[in-house]
Amino acid sequence: MANFITILRMIIAFVAICLLFFQTPACYITAFILTIIAIWFDGLDGFVARLLNESSKFGAVLDILGDRVVENIYWIVFAVLGWIPVWVPLIVVTRGILTDGVRSIALEQGFTAFGSTTMMKTKLGHFLVASNFSRGSYAVTKALAFALMILCNFPFATMNLFLQGADPTLSAQATAAWGTFHNVCIAICPFAHFCVYAAVAFCVLRGLPVLIESKRFFVEDKKN
Numbered sequence: 164m165a166n167f168i169t170i171l172r173m174i175i176a177f178v179a180i181c182l183l184f185f186q187t188p189a190c191y192i193t194a195f196i197l198t199i200i201a202i203w204f205d206g207l208d209g210f211v212a213r214l215l216n217e218s219s220k221f222g223a224v225l226d227i228l229g230d231r232v233v234e235n236i237y238w239i240v241f242a243v244l245g246w247i248p249v250w251v252p253l254i255v256v257t258r259g260i261l262t263d264g265v266r267s268i269a270l271e272q273g274f275t276a277f278g279s280t281t282m283m284k285t286k287l288g289h290f291l292v293a294s295n296f297s298r299g300s301y302a303v304t305k306a307l308a309f310a311l312m313i314l315c316n317f318p319f320a321t322m323n324l325f326l327q328g329a330d331p332t333l334s335a336q337a338t339a340a341w342g343t344f345h346n347v348c349i350a351i352c353p354f355a356h357f358c359v360y361a362a363v364a365f366c367v368l369r370g371l372p373v374l375i376e377s378k379r380f381f382v383e384d385k386k387n
Contacts, residue, residue: 165211166222169229172204176233180240186318195313201233202306224270231259237309246316247359254363258370265377288372301365308362311355314348 179197182190208226238252269282283289291297319341 164215165208166225168204168208168211169222169225172201172208173229173232175204176201176236180236183240183244183313188318191313191317195310198237198310198313202302202310205230205233205302205306227263227266231263234305235259241312244316246312247356251359251363255366258366262370262373265373269377283372283376285372285376288376291372292369297369301362301369304358304362304365308355308358311351311358315352315355317345317348319345319348 175197179194179201182194182197208229235252235256238247238255241247242249242252266282283293
C-alpha cells in the first residue's frame with residue numbers, strides 16, 4: 164500500500180504540473196489542490212509503511228525516487244514557465260544525480276539513505292541528511308515553494324475577462340472577492356520566492372555530507 168501511494172503521488176504531481184500550461188483559473192485551482200494532495204502523500208506513504216510494517220529497502224529507494232521525480236518536474240516546469248531562474252532546476256537535478264549515485268553504491272553494501280542503516284556516520288552528517296528535523300524542514304520548504312508559486316502566478320487576467328462579461332450583480336460581488344484573493348497572492352510572492360531559494364540552499368546543504376562521507380565506499384571498492 165505504501166509503495167502504491169508513492170507511485171500515485173508521482174502521477175498526481177504530473178497531472179498538476181500539466182495543468183499549469185493551461186492559463187485558466189480552474190486549471191490553476193485544480194493544480195494547487197493536487198499539489199497539496201501530492202505533498203500530503205509524501206508523509207502518508209511513510210506513515211502507512213510503518214503502520215502496516217511494510218518498511219523495506221525497496222520502499223525506501225522508491226520513496227526517494229518519488230521525491231526526486233516530484234521535485235524535479237516542479238522545478239523544471241517552473242523554470243520553463245519563467246517563474247524561477249533556470250539555474251534552480253540545474254542545481255537540484257545535478258545534486259540529485261550525484262547523491263543518488265552515491266546512495267546506490269552504499270545500498271550495495273547494505274546501507275540506506277535514512278533509518279537505522281543510514282550511510283551517514285558523522286553526527287553532523289546524520290543531522291543534516293537523516294534527522295527528522297532536517298528532512299521535515301526541507302520537505303516543508305519545498306511544499307511551500309511549490310504551492311505558493313502556483314498562487315503567485317495565478318492567471319488573473321483570464322478571470323478578469325470572465326468577470327467583465329458576467330452578470331453585473333454577480334460581477335460586483337465576485338470582483339470584490341477576486342480583488343482580495345489577488346492582493347493576497349501578490350503579498351505572498353516575496354515569501355514564495357524566499358521558499359524557492361531556501362529550498363535550493365537546503366538541497367545543497369543536505370547533499371554535501373552525502374558526497375563527503377561517500378569517500379569510504381569508493382575506498383572499500385578499491386580494496387575489494
